[in-house]
Amino acid sequence: MSELKFSEEHEWILVEGDIGTVGITEFAQEQLGDVVFVEVPEEGKELEKGGEAAVVESVKAASEVYAICDGEVVEGNEALADEPSLVNSDPMGKGWFYKAKISDPSQLDDLMDAAAYKAFVEGL
Known part of the structure; x- marks a missing residue:
């Protein structure tokens, strides 16, 4: 069974077994504007919750994508x-x-489920 969760930093994680797929939300990409560069972590990198996992640059700003949980990058x-x-x-x-x-x-x-995240964003 897969489960989708969201962080207050506007990241999402789709959990399938012990593997989590991570990205940024619709809200986050709207705030960034046109994304022009992304640096993703390499396979084998150890992640620590709250530490830098990736970098995203847009025409407006550069921003870190933080690790949503501890783990090892598989892809x-x-x-x-x-x-x-x-x-x-x-x-x-x-x-x-x-x-x-x-x-x-x-x-x-x-982390928040979809309904809680939607309410969180509406409150910003």
Whole structure:
């Protein structure tokens, strides 16, 4: 069973077993504007919750994408190097940043479900 969760930093994680696919939300990509460069983590990189996992640059700003939980990167989305605009056109699909093996699933307990995230964004 897969489960989609969101952070207050506007990142999402789709959890399937012990693997999480991570990206930024529709709201985050709208705030950034046109994405022109993305640096994704390499396979094998150890991530620590709250630490830098990836970098995204837009015409407006450069921003870090933080690790949503502890884990080891099993795949970075190399398609973003050639086509960073996927983050704008499909942030919750083809615009994902990385997949990681989740070390501590309990860290996901503080994240929001879709309804809670929607309410959070509406309150900003």
